[in-house]
Amino acid sequence: MKVFNKKSEIWFAVVWIIIYVVGSSMADNISSIIGVEKSVTLFWNIVLTVILYSFVKKNELQNYYGLCGIKYSAKKYLYYIPLIILASVNLWSGVKVNYSLIETVCYIGSMLLVGFLEEVIFRGFLFKAMSKNNVRTAIIVSSITFGIGHIVNLFNGSGTDIFSNFCQVCYAIVIGFLFVTLFHRGKSLWPCIITHSILNALSVFANETGSKQYQVFVAMILCAISIGYSLILMKTMPASEE
Numbered sequence: 001m002k003v004f005n006k007k008s009e010i011w012f013a014v015v016w017i018i019i020y021v022v023g024s025s026m027a028d029n030i031s032s033i034i035g036v037e038k039s040v041t042l043f044w045n046i047v048l049t050v051i052l053y054s055f056v057k058k059n060e061l062q063n064y065y066g067l068c069g070i071k072y073s074a075k076k077y078l079y080y081i082p083l084i085i086l087a088s089v090n091l092w093s094g095v096k097v098n099y100s101l102i103e104t105v106c107y108i109g110s111m112l113l114v115g116f117l118e119e120v121i122f123r124g125f126l127f128k129a130m131s132k133n134n135v136r137t138a139i140i141v142s143s144i145t146f147g148i149g150h151i152v153n154l155f156n157g158s159g160t161d162i163f164s165n166f167c168q169v170c171y172a173i174v175i176g177f178l179f180v181t182l183f184h185r186g187k188s189l190w191p192c193i194i195t196h197s198i199l200n201a202l203s204v205f206a207n208e209t210g211s212k213q214y215q216v217f218v219a220m221i222l223c224a225i226s227i228g229y230s231l232i233l234m235k236t237m238p239a240s241e242e
Contacts, residue, residue, distance in 0.1 A: 009132075013125035020048065020121055021149055024114075031106075037099060038106040045113035052120055065124035066189030076186075076236050082229040083191060086175065087198040089222060093214065094207035107204040115197025122146045122176065123183045123192060135184070142180050147173030167215045171222040178226040185237035 027044040031037050053067075062068050074080060099107060122142055130138035150172045151165065179192040209215075 009125075009129040013121070013129045016052075016121050016125055017145065017149070020117060023048070036106065037103045038110045039103075042106045042110040042113070045110050045117060048117055049113050052117065056120070063187075065120060065128065066183050066187060066192075067120070067124075068188055070186065070188045070190060072186055072237060077191065078229070078232065080191065082225050083195040085225060086178075086222065087195050088202065089199060089218065090202040090206040092218065093209050095205045096207040098204060098206070098208075104204055108201045111200035111203065112197045114200050115193050115195075118146070118149075119179065119183075119189050119193045119196055122149075123180050123189060127180050127183065131184070139177065139180050139184065143173050143176035146176035146179075163212055164215060167219040171219045171226075174223040174226045178230045181230040181233055185233050185239065 023044055024041060027041040028038070031040040034040065056062060056065055056067055077083070097104070122145060126145060127138050127142040130141055147169045150169050179196065182192050183189050
Protein backbone atom coordinates (compact mmCIF):
# COMPACT_ATOMS: atom_id res chain seq x y z
CA MET A 1 0.00 0.00 0.00
CA LYS A 2 1.52 3.30 -1.06
CA VAL A 3 1.36 5.74 1.84
CA PHE A 4 4.36 8.00 1.17
CA ASN A 5 6.53 9.33 -1.58
CA LYS A 6 10.28 9.29 -0.91
CA LYS A 7 10.54 12.82 0.47
CA SER A 8 7.47 12.62 2.71
CA GLU A 9 8.60 9.27 4.12
CA ILE A 10 11.91 10.75 5.25
CA TRP A 11 10.19 13.74 6.84
CA PHE A 12 7.74 11.38 8.52
CA ALA A 13 10.69 9.58 10.13
CA VAL A 14 12.42 12.81 11.16
CA VAL A 15 9.26 14.21 12.76
CA TRP A 16 8.75 11.01 14.73
CA ILE A 17 12.36 11.06 15.95
CA ILE A 18 11.87 14.62 17.22
CA ILE A 19 8.54 13.80 18.86
CA TYR A 20 9.98 10.72 20.53
CA VAL A 21 13.27 12.23 21.76
CA VAL A 22 11.85 15.55 22.98
CA GLY A 23 8.69 13.99 24.43
CA SER A 24 10.61 11.27 26.28
CA SER A 25 13.04 13.77 27.77
CA MET A 26 10.17 15.95 29.00
CA ALA A 27 8.30 12.92 30.37
CA ASP A 28 11.40 11.80 32.30
CA ASN A 29 11.82 15.26 33.83
CA ILE A 30 8.15 15.48 34.79
CA SER A 31 8.35 12.00 36.35
CA SER A 32 11.28 13.19 38.49
CA ILE A 33 9.36 16.29 39.56
CA ILE A 34 6.35 14.17 40.54
CA GLY A 35 8.64 11.91 42.53
CA VAL A 36 7.88 8.61 40.80
CA GLU A 37 10.56 7.83 38.22
CA LYS A 38 9.32 6.80 34.75
CA SER A 39 5.64 7.16 35.73
CA VAL A 40 4.82 9.81 33.12
CA THR A 41 7.32 8.22 30.73
CA LEU A 42 5.43 4.92 30.86
CA PHE A 43 2.17 6.67 29.98
CA TRP A 44 3.90 8.57 27.14
CA ASN A 45 5.42 5.39 25.73
CA ILE A 46 2.10 3.55 25.86
CA VAL A 47 0.43 6.35 23.89
CA LEU A 48 3.19 6.39 21.26
CA THR A 49 3.19 2.60 20.96
CA VAL A 50 -0.56 2.49 20.36
CA ILE A 51 -0.35 5.27 17.76
CA LEU A 52 2.58 3.74 15.87
CA TYR A 53 1.28 0.19 15.86
CA SER A 54 -2.20 1.35 14.83
CA PHE A 55 -0.69 3.30 11.94
CA VAL A 56 1.36 0.31 10.77
CA LYS A 57 -1.54 -2.13 11.07
CA LYS A 58 -4.13 0.19 9.51
CA ASN A 59 -1.95 0.69 6.43
CA GLU A 60 -0.91 -2.99 6.28
CA LEU A 61 2.78 -2.13 6.65
CA GLN A 62 3.76 -4.95 9.03
CA ASN A 63 5.99 -6.66 6.47
CA TYR A 64 7.43 -3.37 5.23
CA TYR A 65 8.50 -2.28 8.71
CA GLY A 66 9.51 -5.73 9.91
CA LEU A 67 6.66 -6.38 12.35
CA CYS A 68 6.28 -9.84 10.89
CA GLY A 69 7.49 -13.37 11.49
CA ILE A 70 11.19 -14.25 11.53
CA LYS A 71 12.22 -15.53 8.12
CA TYR A 72 15.37 -17.50 8.98
CA SER A 73 16.06 -20.36 11.37
CA ALA A 74 17.71 -19.77 14.75
CA LYS A 75 20.87 -21.38 13.36
CA LYS A 76 21.28 -18.49 10.92
CA TYR A 77 21.24 -16.14 13.91
CA LEU A 78 23.81 -18.32 15.75
CA TYR A 79 20.92 -19.34 18.02
CA TYR A 80 20.71 -15.69 19.18
CA ILE A 81 23.65 -16.22 21.55
CA PRO A 82 25.34 -12.85 20.72
CA LEU A 83 22.00 -11.08 21.27
CA ILE A 84 21.53 -12.81 24.64
CA ILE A 85 24.99 -11.64 25.69
CA LEU A 86 24.22 -8.07 24.63
CA ALA A 87 20.87 -8.10 26.41
CA SER A 88 22.51 -9.15 29.68
CA VAL A 89 25.10 -6.35 29.78
CA ASN A 90 23.39 -4.46 32.62
CA LEU A 91 23.80 -7.47 34.90
CA TRP A 92 27.53 -7.95 34.31
CA SER A 93 28.57 -6.01 37.41
CA GLY A 94 25.95 -7.54 39.66
CA VAL A 95 22.30 -7.00 40.54
CA LYS A 96 20.93 -4.22 42.69
CA VAL A 97 17.46 -2.92 43.58
CA ASN A 98 17.68 0.76 42.63
CA TYR A 99 14.06 1.92 42.87
CA SER A 100 10.87 1.48 44.86
CA LEU A 101 8.38 -1.20 43.76
CA ILE A 102 6.13 1.22 41.85
CA GLU A 103 9.13 2.91 40.21
CA THR A 104 10.56 -0.49 39.25
CA VAL A 105 7.27 -1.48 37.58
CA CYS A 106 7.07 1.87 35.73
CA TYR A 107 10.73 1.63 34.73
CA ILE A 108 10.47 -1.92 33.36
CA GLY A 109 7.23 -1.18 31.50
CA SER A 110 8.65 2.00 30.03
CA MET A 111 11.92 0.37 28.95
CA LEU A 112 10.16 -2.58 27.31
CA LEU A 113 8.19 -0.13 25.18
CA VAL A 114 11.30 1.91 24.40
CA GLY A 115 12.73 -1.14 22.66
CA PHE A 116 9.67 -1.32 20.41
CA LEU A 117 9.47 2.43 19.75
CA GLU A 118 13.14 3.00 18.97
CA GLU A 119 13.36 0.01 16.66
CA VAL A 120 10.24 1.00 14.71
CA ILE A 121 11.30 4.66 14.48
CA PHE A 122 15.02 4.29 13.77
CA ARG A 123 15.22 0.91 12.03
CA GLY A 124 11.72 0.96 10.58
CA PHE A 125 10.77 4.51 9.62
CA LEU A 126 14.19 6.13 9.14
CA PHE A 127 16.11 3.24 7.61
CA LYS A 128 13.33 2.19 5.24
CA ALA A 129 12.83 5.78 4.08
CA MET A 130 16.52 6.35 3.34
CA SER A 131 17.28 2.89 1.93
CA LYS A 132 15.24 3.69 -1.17
CA ASN A 133 18.05 5.99 -2.29
CA ASN A 134 21.15 4.30 -0.88
CA VAL A 135 21.20 1.34 1.51
CA ARG A 136 24.74 1.95 2.80
CA THR A 137 23.99 5.58 3.58
CA ALA A 138 20.75 4.55 5.25
CA ILE A 139 22.59 2.06 7.47
CA ILE A 140 25.19 4.65 8.50
CA VAL A 141 22.73 7.48 9.13
CA SER A 142 20.29 5.26 11.01
CA SER A 143 23.07 3.94 13.27
CA ILE A 144 24.63 7.34 14.00
CA THR A 145 21.25 9.01 14.58
CA PHE A 146 20.31 6.26 17.01
CA GLY A 147 23.56 6.70 18.93
CA ILE A 148 23.47 10.49 19.02
CA GLY A 149 19.88 10.33 20.23
CA HIS A 150 21.23 8.98 23.53
CA ILE A 151 22.83 12.36 24.26
CA VAL A 152 19.42 13.28 25.65
CA ASN A 153 20.36 11.23 28.75
CA LEU A 154 22.56 14.15 29.82
CA PHE A 155 19.49 16.34 30.23
CA ASN A 156 16.63 14.05 31.28
CA GLY A 157 17.49 13.79 34.96
CA SER A 158 18.99 10.31 34.74
CA GLY A 159 22.21 11.50 36.38
CA THR A 160 24.42 10.32 33.53
CA ASP A 161 27.80 12.10 33.45
CA ILE A 162 29.55 13.23 30.28
CA PHE A 163 32.05 10.35 30.16
CA SER A 164 29.40 7.68 30.72
CA ASN A 165 27.18 9.30 28.12
CA PHE A 166 30.04 9.39 25.61
CA CYS A 167 30.61 5.65 26.09
CA GLN A 168 26.88 5.07 25.75
CA VAL A 169 26.67 7.03 22.50
CA CYS A 170 29.64 5.15 21.05
CA TYR A 171 28.35 1.65 21.71
CA ALA A 172 24.78 2.70 20.83
CA ILE A 173 26.02 3.63 17.35
CA VAL A 174 27.64 0.21 16.93
CA ILE A 175 24.66 -1.68 18.37
CA GLY A 176 22.49 0.43 16.07
CA PHE A 177 24.59 -0.84 13.17
CA LEU A 178 24.02 -4.44 14.33
CA PHE A 179 20.27 -3.94 14.65
CA VAL A 180 19.89 -2.36 11.23
CA THR A 181 21.95 -5.22 9.76
CA LEU A 182 19.65 -7.71 11.49
CA PHE A 183 16.62 -5.98 10.03
CA HIS A 184 18.02 -5.44 6.55
CA ARG A 185 19.25 -9.01 6.18
CA GLY A 186 16.63 -10.84 8.24
CA LYS A 187 13.58 -8.74 7.22
CA SER A 188 12.13 -8.88 10.74
CA LEU A 189 12.46 -6.30 13.52
CA TRP A 190 11.48 -8.70 16.29
CA PRO A 191 15.01 -9.94 17.16
CA CYS A 192 16.03 -6.28 17.46
CA ILE A 193 12.94 -5.28 19.45
CA ILE A 194 13.20 -8.17 21.92
CA THR A 195 16.94 -7.71 22.50
CA HIS A 196 16.63 -3.95 22.83
CA SER A 197 13.66 -4.19 25.21
CA ILE A 198 15.32 -6.74 27.51
CA LEU A 199 18.61 -4.82 27.54
CA ASN A 200 16.81 -1.63 28.57
CA ALA A 201 14.49 -3.29 31.09
CA LEU A 202 17.34 -5.03 32.93
CA SER A 203 19.04 -1.66 33.46
CA VAL A 204 16.66 -1.12 36.40
CA PHE A 205 18.65 -3.79 38.27
CA ALA A 206 22.10 -2.60 37.19
CA ASN A 207 24.77 -2.29 39.86
CA GLU A 208 26.30 0.90 38.52
CA THR A 209 30.06 1.27 38.84
CA GLY A 210 31.87 4.59 38.72
CA SER A 211 35.03 3.06 37.27
CA LYS A 212 35.88 4.62 33.91
CA GLN A 213 38.06 1.64 33.09
CA TYR A 214 35.08 -0.69 33.53
CA GLN A 215 32.86 1.50 31.36
CA VAL A 216 35.48 1.51 28.59
CA PHE A 217 35.87 -2.26 28.92
CA VAL A 218 32.13 -2.83 28.59
CA ALA A 219 31.89 -0.44 25.63
CA MET A 220 34.73 -2.28 23.87
CA ILE A 221 33.13 -5.69 24.47
CA LEU A 222 29.75 -4.50 23.19
CA CYS A 223 31.34 -2.99 20.10
CA ALA A 224 33.37 -6.14 19.38
CA ILE A 225 30.33 -8.41 19.71
CA SER A 226 28.15 -6.11 17.61
CA ILE A 227 30.67 -5.69 14.80
CA GLY A 228 31.65 -9.36 14.75
CA TYR A 229 28.04 -10.55 14.76
CA SER A 230 27.13 -8.07 12.01
CA LEU A 231 29.91 -9.40 9.78
CA ILE A 232 28.76 -12.98 10.38
CA LEU A 233 25.16 -12.10 9.53
CA MET A 234 26.30 -10.50 6.30
CA LYS A 235 27.77 -13.84 5.30
CA THR A 236 25.02 -16.15 6.54
CA MET A 237 22.09 -14.12 5.24
CA PRO A 238 21.73 -12.86 1.66
CA ALA A 239 21.25 -9.15 1.06
CA SER A 240 17.59 -8.21 1.16
CA GLU A 241 15.89 -7.44 -2.07
CA GLU A 242 14.18 -4.06 -1.80
